Amino acid sequence: MTMNPQALKLANAQHMLHPMIDPKAVAASPPLIIDSAEGVHVVDVDGKRYLDTVASLWNVNVGHGRPELKAAITAQLDKLAYYSTFQNTSNPPAIELSQRLVHMFAPEKMKKVLFSSGGSDAVETAMKLARQYWQLQGKAQRTKFISLKLGYHGVHFGGASLNGNPLFRTAYEPLMPGCMQVESPYLYRNPWGETDPARLAARCADELDRAIQYQGAETVAAFVAEPVQGAGGVIVPHESYWPALRAVCDKHGVLLISDEVVTGFGRIGSLCGARAFGVAPDMMAMAKGINSGYVPLGATLLNERVAGAFEQPGVPAALMHGYTYSGHALACAAANANLDIVLAEDLPANAARVGALLNARLQELLRYPHVGDVRGLGLMAAAELVQSRQSKAPLMMGTPYVQALVAGAREHGAIVRVQGNRLILSPPLVFTPAHVDETMTILHAAFAQAEASVS
Ligand SMILES: Cc1ncc(COP(=O)(O)O)c(C=O)c1O
Missing domain, CATH: 3.90.1150.10 (Aspartate Aminotransferase, domain 1)
Structure with missing residues (x-):
């Protein structure tokens, strides 16, 4: 620390904007x-x-300050801090991590990984690849997304359009057309006054079914949800909910995208939230716990169904999406060391x-x-x-x-x-x-x- 605490507080108030708060509130109550x-x-x-x-x-x-992560990051820094994964260059930690993730999520039949810099990126990537998947299937009219009220999927325009809380939407409207929200399995407050979690799960799945039919299944690309809604208030669904969602998506051919940014890598007791509920999604958006935040990193995982569409012989399928920091070597080295700890402990x-x-x-x-x-x-x-x-x-x-x-x-x-x-x-x-x-x-x-x- 080169500035003293008083100078830091003053400079913070004068120069720094903080996410998710009115700057005047920061000035009134310094962070x-x-x-x-x-x-x-x-x-x-x-x-x-x-x-x-x-x-x-x-x-x-x-946890903070883990020596294993410090060692992995500094060892990587000694060799290579960063090299792009665009087009036809790559780097060892990113390759190693992609292989680990595919093995780790083999039960969900995940096959390919596209890296990014965080959760919002991972969701945005899933949305864009969902649309491209349908184009590659010759069904370019499948463009719409359905998500949950109170869902949180980050801050990019795609994710913000999925978000089911006006707090994250209103100031940035108009958002993406073709995005709509259905009720979440929120036992404490739901429009039906339903107090039985299994019946609530069935009602919510039924609402998704009707929303897809109302939109026209042939126009819906994907349904996106968090296994347990986090920022929306830790809304824990009944065990029957995710299997019912999967069944509705399958009935209409709609892709199921699990936003695992919070639930990924152990938070609810399984390596991913979808696994905790016995469901295999088509895509998973991951970030946060992938390397415990030591270096920014996001990852979007595609299952065989989605990845396969990009591998059809003779069908042009260039991924015109990706980030400068997709597969950042330090972030991936941190993730490899982090996942060692997640598994060993x-x-x-x-x-x-x-x-x-x-x-x-x-x-x-x-x-x-x-x-x-x-x-x-x-x-x-x-x-x-x-x-x-x-x-x-x-x-x-x-x-x-x-x-x-x-x-x-x-x-x-x-x-x-x-x-x-x-x-x-x-x-x-x-x-x-x-x-x-x-x-x-x-x-x-x-x-x-x-x-x-x-x-
Ligand atoms: C479920 C979920 N998805 C996406 C995001 C966005 O992640 P990031 O803030 O890394 O962009 C978050 C962030 O809290 C999240 O909770």
Whole structure:
């Protein structure tokens, strides 16, 4: 650090725009400036240490400061930082990673990988390749996309057009034509007042079926969804939901794209979310946990059906898509080392085990009158904040209650995130039962402060 903490705070306020927040709110309440990190803890520029209950942004799955990743990145840096994978050049870490991913997702019949720089890129790539797939099949009229209300698929125009939350759409409209959203399997709030998760799953799958028929199946390219909706509030579907989605897509020939940016590489207890629900998608968008955020990286995986269309003899199928940093050598070297850790430490199993404990303990939050619902799967969880249990009216970010909650958590030594009216937890997958205890102690202290602020 060459600037002192005071100078950093001033320069941050003067020069830096922060994603996903009004600049005026940043000026009013300056951000935490994180200076160092180790394991599941981070330290700010003033030297205060926090438990990172959100793995930064659902992504630092193996924890901060892992020597194995540092070694892999520096060893790669000594040989080659970067060489493009456009057209007919390549580099060893990217090749090795593509082979690993295809082997890792052989049960889902994945066959080819196109790299990019992050989750939004991976989704954009899936959307463009879906359209090209249909052109190659001689069905160029299949151009539309259906996704879920409250779904989050990143910030590019394609992904933003899929997003099912007006927050991420309104300021950037008009978005892509031919994109529409159907209801998500959101048990706590759904238009039917359905309280049975299996019946809700069936209703939602039926709505997708009717939406495809209404649009005309011959115009629909793909259905895109997250196995468990993350940013939308950790919406965990019934086990019958994904198999039902697959059946509807198959009935109409529509591609099924699983956005695994959050669920990929172990977060819900399986190497991918689709596997957790026993379904093989046609394409998967991956990022975040692929290398735990040490270097930006995204990957779009294509199954045999989709990849095969590009390999038909005599059919021109140039991929006129890709990024300067597709297959970045440092990012891929980091991913290879990261995936070694994911497998050696069986982090999906740890996420399932410690996640079950976390989700059980989080039920304790229902003792606070402003917590309406608590839900989660593996190491992703949410507590929904409400003005009252009866009204279920959301208690939003920016209200004194939520401000006191977030400030209380920080004061007691944890970084937590509130998105809309949901407190989100998505800790590193190396979380232990002791970290769950630490989280709960801090959350109880923070909730007590938040309740006191409105009583
Ligand atoms: C499910 C999902 N898809 C896509 C994205 C976009 O990823 P990125 O922010 O790396 O572009 C995110 C980011 O949180 C996500 O949660």
